[in-house]
Amino acid sequence: MIATIDHDTCTGCEECVISCPDVFELNLTTYLADVKLPEIPGDMEADVSAAATACPVGAIAVS
Numbered sequence: 733m734i735a736t737i738d739h740d741t742c743t744g745c746e747e748c749v750i751s752c753p754d755v756f757e758l759n760l761t762t763y764l765a766d767v768k769l770p771e772i773p774g775d776m777e778a779d780v781s782a783a784a785t786a787c788p789v790g791a792i793a794v795s
């Protein structure tokens with residue numbers, strides 16, 4: 733699984749950073765979320781999918 737964040741949509745609310753700190757981080761230059769891992773490990777996929785669903789602005793895409 734790959735996760736991407738639309739930085740034109742992300743508000744930097746940090747919900748994904750709080751729920752999946754091993755995968756998402758707040759960029760302290762842009763104050764938007766970044767994906768830390770190029771490929772999401774299998775045991776994290778459910779949490780990342782949940783974070784994508786929970787993103788209040790739908791900025792996280794998974795494929």
Ligand code: SF4
Pocket residue numbers: 737741742743744745746747748749764765786787788789790791792
């Ligand atoms: S939950 Fe969505 S809006 Fe909030 S920081 Fe993460 S990607 Fe950005």
